[in-house]
Amino acid sequence: MQQQVFxxxxxxxxxxxTVWLLESVGLTARSFTDGRAFLDACEPGARGCVLLDVRMPGMGGLSVQDALRxxxxxxPVIFVSGHADVPIVVRAFRAGAVDFIEKPYNEQLLLDSVQQALSQQPAGEHPALVSVRARLxxxxxxxxxxxxxxxxGYTNxxxxxxxxxxxxxxxxxxxxVMKRMQAEHLPALVGMAVAAGLVDPLALRED
Known part of the structure; x- marks a missing residue:
């Protein structure tokens, strides 16, 4: 089955x-305007990754993520949202998200994240994770x-x-720290720390 970006x-x-951007680099993209329609169309053996908005009418992205699990x-789930506050990011990573990107997004950042998700393998570390560990x-x-x-989640x-x-x-x-880790915002830094195994997502504060 061909890999697709949902x-x-x-x-x-x-x-x-977003679909135009993905297709411009040769990726196959399928678009959905709500979470329920995506879940109805998503087969258990589907290959690829999901770009998922957090806030949507009816069924939000976090609920869609829970339903997939x-x-x-x-x-692999990549959240793309204009509402990237820390509690939302914490919950997303706890449930297994591989990245959390803020809108308006940097196009290359999004493409890099998608390519990383599509190339995930059971063994070996992705070069991006190796780079994060080196910065740490x-x-x-x-x-x-x-x-x-x-x-x-502690305040200054x-x-x-x-x-x-x-x-x-x-x-x-x-x-x-933000500069040396090349993190554009706090949610990105949280994601790096979780991905590198520096912190347990279950130990993150939600409030």
């Missing part, structure tokens, strides 16, 4: 532009001290209290 988004303009469908190993001890509670003030430093110092180290 794109599920209730925004017709975003859906059309209950049906035993193992398609290059962090200083103090940067790691800030990174760990940061990706677990809470981290400052834990480390016995000022909030301003935490702000400085947080900015350095």
């Amino acid at each position: 794109v599920v988004d209730d925004d017709p303009g975003m859906l059309e532009s 209950e049906r035993g469908v193992t398609l 190993s290059a962090l200083t001890p103090r940067e790691r001290d800030v990174l760990l509670p940061l990706v677990r 003030r809470e981290i400052a209290e834990q480390l016995g430093v000022s909030v301003k110092t935490v702000d400085l180290y947080r900015a350095r």
Whole structure:
């Protein structure tokens, strides 16, 4: 069965532009405007990956992800959303999402994530994960001290209290961690830490 990218988004303009982007690089894309229609069309043996919006009328992306898992469908799920707050990201990664990309997305970032999902193999590490591990190993001890509670959901003030430093110092180290890890936003940093096995997604704070 041919690999396909299933794109599920209730925004017709975003859906059309995403499908066009995928097809422009030779990928096969199928579009759906709601989660229920996608689930009805998705066969258990489907191969490929899913680009899934979080907020949709009727059935949101997180519910679609849960339904896929209950049906035993193992398609890699990439969330694409304009609402990437940490609790949503935590829940998505806990349920097995492979990436979480914010709208408006960078086209190459999206394509790279899709290609990574399509090339997932049971054995061996993807080059992107090898790169993340290398960046993690290059962090200083103090940067790691800030990174760990940061990706677990603690605020800058809470981290400052834990480390016995000022909030301003935490702000400085947080900015350095984001830059050194090449993370555009906090959800991306959380995803890197989970993917690298640095933190257990079940141990992340949701509030």
